[in-house]
Amino acid sequence: MWNTIFFQPLLNALIFLYNLLGQNLGWAIIGLTLLIRGVLTPLTLPSLKSGQKMKELQPELNKLKEKYGQDKQVFAKKQLELFQSHGVNPAAGCLPQIIQLVVLIALYQAFNLVLQSDGNLVVNLNKVLYAPLRLGQDFVLNTKFLYLNLAQPDLFSIPALKIAGLTFNKLPGIFLILAAAVQFFSSKLMMPTVKTKESTDDLAASMQTQMLYLFPLMTLFIGFKFPSGLVLYWLVFSLIMLVQQILLNNGKKH
Template identity: 55%
Template sequence: MRELWNLLLFHPLINSLIALYKVTGNLGWAIIILTVILRLAMTPLILPSLKLGKKMQELAPELAKLKEKFTGNKQGLALAQAELYKQHGANPAAGCLPQIIQLVVLIALFSALNSVLKPNGAGLVEHLNPLLYSFNRLDSDFHLSTKFLYLDLTKPDVSRVPSIPIPIPGIFLLLSAFVQLISSKMMLPVVNREKKLAQKTPQASDDAMVDAQQQMLYLFPLMTLVIGFQFPSGLVIYWFIFSAVSIIQQYYATGWGGLTPWLKKIHR
């Protein structure tokens, strides 16, 4: 299994990263280009999930009516929802496999980046060459430049101030958390409608679902910040670019989604 993992995912990704570094001479740009290419290459896997999200957004008013109609009747609600999905050709489970494949690819990319972002110095060439194809191997005097803008890509994107006991997140770490918040919000197109329904129905399940959605909305950006304090900033760059491209794809597939109420408030 490990050999298959290396053959199909890990080795191609780490070789692509090193090849892009040789072309650009900059590890930051190599990470950005590889992330964009990979995200675009995964578009056929992403589209079913995005289309499903748009379909569920369109069905949200009907689903809300069904929840109100079948209050206290879980079995009746499940049957009615299944019939509604069947009528409109929507399958909530259809996006599961593409999501799993995406996750596997992302883990492989994370592993490749983490291998390259090990502290530079003696032993780096010996560490990387066994992972590289023969035409892509590094010379013994190879030195990996890890500088990108103000960052050392092998170190966390944080600053330390003597008078403040905790590190201060850097620009890219804050941007990563922000785009993660935007992405999460865009994926929740019916939160407000469901929240109103939860207030009108006695079922605890509605309230629990809305509460869970609201918690997840802010949990992912918070996790991005917490993890970013520990991980190399090169991984933060990757996550920022990946999330930014995801927002663009999400917008063209389904619009602003749950971000619409926020945008309306801004334009007032």
């Protein structure tokens, strides 16, 4: 069922776009990302709006924290009442995040198959490609995109450096740095702009601060291990989400 619903359609879409866009895997990944983002937008937009409302309610949450902070049960009840009165669902972001994670896993599986180099690429691809998209035996995948080899991590080699007993000879590439930066700014936009002592002590605010740095660091770590094709997908996907968040914020101001 996993292959039928997620993996196979994504892989076929990737190969279709690869052929459509001049056999350029980079543009195919970007095109697939735009397609996925378009499909997921109706699911993610309510999550973004809910996050924006929670951000706007932060001053009122701080007042509740100050008034009822000593009684956690009362505070939780008042907090829920505040959310309900403004139509905010704190769990609104769960389903979109789960779907995005599932898509990312399926894409990783697809990229693993497409970017393999064991000589059996055509045979293995044709096992899961729909009949009109099946490849000839002379098919050769073009993994070049700008300076990237999409089958390899986006890293630059440097002279070996020893720091605290550890040896470093690689630095993250431009796309990997951009992906981490976009993650940082996306998380930053979702954080409350008004901070008080109470909001600093709040568990949710503390978790938000941790996530602000955790997601970019995770992006860098993953980018060191996985093909840059996956990083390219994550960069474009996150960039679209950042633009949507900026537009949503600007719309609230007017």
